[in-house]
Amino acid sequence: MHLTGTILVGPDWELDEIWIADGVIHTSAPESAGEFEKISGVVVPGLVDVHSHIGIGADGPTSVERAEEQAILDRNVGTLLIRDAGSAIDNSWVQEREDLPRLVRAGQHIARPKRYIRNFARELEDVNDLPEVVAQEARRGDGWVKLVGDWIDRSLGADADLTPLWPVDVLTDAVAAAHENGARMTIHAFARETIDDVLAAGVDGVEHGTGMSDDHMAEFAARGIHVTVTALQTELFKDFVGQAGAKYPVYAARMLAMYEGRTDFWGRMVDADVPLLMGSDAGSTLDQGTLPRELAACVELGIPAERVLAAATWAGREYLGADGVEDGASADVVVYETDPRADITVTRAPRAVILRGTRVV
Numbered sequence: 144m145h146l147t148g149t150i151l152v153g154p155d156w157e158l159d160e161i162w163i164a165d166g167v168i169h170t171s172a173p174e175s176a177g178e179f180e181k182i183s184g185v186v187v188p189g190l191v192d193v194h195s196h197i198g199i200g201a202d203g204p205t206s207v208e209r210a211e212e213q214a215i216l217d218r219n220v221g222t223l224l225i226r227d228a229g230s231a232i233d234n235s236w237v238q239e240r241e242d243l244p245r246l247v248r249a250g251q252h253i254a255r256p257k258r259y260i261r262n263f264a265r266e267l268e269d270v271n272d273l274p275e276v277v278a279q280e281a282r283r284g285d286g287w288v289k290l291v292g293d294w295i296d297r298s299l300g301a302d303a304d305l306t307p308l309w310p311v312d313v314l315t316d317a318v319a320a321a322h323e324n325g326a327r328m329t330i331h332a333f334a335r336e337t338i339d340d341v342l343a344a345g346v347d348g349v350e351h352g353t354g355m356s357d358d359h360m361a362e363f364a365a366r367g368i369h370v371t372v373t374a375l376q377t378e379l380f381k382d383f384v385g386q387a388g389a390k391y392p393v394y395a396a397r398m399l400a401m402y403e404g405r406t407d408f409w410g411r412m413v414d415a416d417v418p419l420l421m422g423s424d425a426g427s428t429l430d431q432g433t434l435p436r437e438l439a440a441c442v443e444l445g446i447p448a449e450r451v452l453a454a455a456t457w458a459g460r461e462y463l464g465a466d467g468v469e470d471g472a473s474a475d476v477v478v479y480e481t482d483p484r485a486d487i488t489v490t491r492a493p494r495a496v497i498l499r500g501t502r503v504v
C-alpha cells in the first residue's frame with residue numbers, strides 16, 4: 144500500500160507518504176515496488192484503548208465466541224492496541240490471532256466480596272492475601288495488574304458510601320509485589336480518599352480518577368502518573384444515582400456531585416497537565432467498538448482534541464511500549480478522511496484500518 148496525504152507521526156511531526164509492504168511501514172519507497180494500493184487521507188498510528196475488557200459481558204465472563212466478537216468490534220473502529228483492564232476469562236489466545244488487535248493483558252481484576260460488580264473479579268475474603276494474589280496476576284498478565292480500589296460499601300446501610308477496599312499498608316505491599324513480578328499496577332478509583340492511598344502506595348496508574356483534588360492533580364503531573372479518563376463511564380454516574388436512590392443517600396450525593404462537576408473537573412485536570420489515557424471501559428455495561436464515542440465525549444468534556452488524539456495514538460502507544468509510525472514498525476494504522484484534531488468525530492468512520500499490513504476495513 145502507498146499511503147499519501149498527512150501522516151501524523153507524533154506531536155509536530157508529519158510525513159507526506161509512507162509505504163506498507165511485508166506487514167511493516169516503510170518511510171521511503173521499497174525497492175521491490177510493484178503495484179501499490181493507493182489510499183489517501185489523514186493517517187494516524189492505530190488507536191489505543193487502555194481500558195477495554197475482552198471477555199467480560201454484562202453478566203460476567205463471556206464465551207470465547209463473544210470475546211472474539213468484542214475484539215473485532217474494537218478492531219473495526221481502528222482500535223488496534225488494547226490493554227485489557229481485567230478479564231474474567233483467559234483471553235491470551237487473542238494474541239495468536241493475526242486478525243485481532245494487539246492485546247496487553249492485565250490478568251483478572253482483584254476485589255473483595257460484595258465490593259464490585261458480581262462475577263467480574265477475583266474476590267479476596269482476607270485483604271492480607273492481596274500481595275500474594277497481585278503477584279499471581281502479575282505473572283499471568285503482560286506487565287499489568289488491575290485492582291478495584293473503591294466501591295460502595297452497602298454494609299454501612301444508609302451511611303453507605305464509596306470507600307477504599309484495601310488498607311494502605313496492604314496496598315503498599317501489593318504494589319511492591321506487582322513491581323517485583325515485572326508488572327505495573329493500575330487501580331479503579333472513583334473516590335477522593337482512594338487517591339491519597341494511591342499516592343502513598345506508589346500505584347502506577349488510575350482508572351476513572353473522578354475524585355481527584357487539585358493537590359492530587361499537581362502530584363500526578365509531577366510524578367507522571369497517568370489517568371484513564373473513561374468519559375462514557377462518568378456519564379453513567381447519573382444512573383448510579385438513580386439506582387442508589389433514597390436507600391444510599393450519602394453515596395448518591397457523592398456520585399451526583401461528581402457527575403454534575405465533571406466538565407469543571409476535567410478542565411482542572413487539563414490545566415494541571417495530568418497525563419491522560421483513553422479508555423472506553425467496554426465490556427460490561429458499555430459495548431466494544433465505542434472508543435470513537437469515548438474520544439468525542441472527552442472533547443465534549445473540554446479536553447483539547449490534540450491531547451485526546453495523542454493519548455489515543457502515539458502517546459498511548461509509547462506508554463504501553465508499542466511502536467508508532469516508524470520505519471520497520473508493524474503497519475498498524477488508521478486512515479481518516481479529515482484531520483481528527485479538527486473534528487474528532489471523524490474517528491467514527493475510518494476510511495481504512497490496516498492491521499499488521501493487512502487492510503481489515
Ligand SMILES: [Zn+2]
Pocket residue numbers: 194196228424
Ligand atoms: Zn473497567
